[in-house]
Amino acid sequence: MYGLRIDCSEIVNRQLNIIGANVYHRSDMEEAAELLSDSAYNFETVITNEFLPEECKEAFALLNSGDKNAEKVVFIFA
Structure with missing residues (x-):
């Protein structure tokens, strides 16, 4: 599941x-998906560091x- x-x-x-x-809640995830798909927001500038598991x-x-x-560290699961 999820590549891990x-x-x-x-x-x-x-x-x-x-x-x-x-x-x-499901509505939170739906709202987040809508925001992520909106090209008006550049979320890549929020992520400061990326790491593998x-x-x-x-x-x-x-x-x-x-x-x-x-400030915002993410893990890349690929």
């Missing part, structure tokens, strides 16, 4: 718990560093 593969045997063997949260330590280190230039 998870080895479920590790979850089972290590008896891990996965906890998720969803605080958005395997670079998560570097991403969180940057966010925790207090660097004012790292």
Whole structure:
């Protein structure tokens, strides 16, 4: 799902718990999709840094560093 593969045997063997949260409603997602499709907004200027999932330590280190230039960090799942 979403291009990220998870080895479920590790979850089972290590008896891990996965906890998720969803605080958005369908109408929020519809509004966000409309905004993203509107060419009047240039959302690329909002993103300050991009990381691959395997670079998560570097991403969180940057966010925790207090660097004012790292305001919106995204992970690229491709």
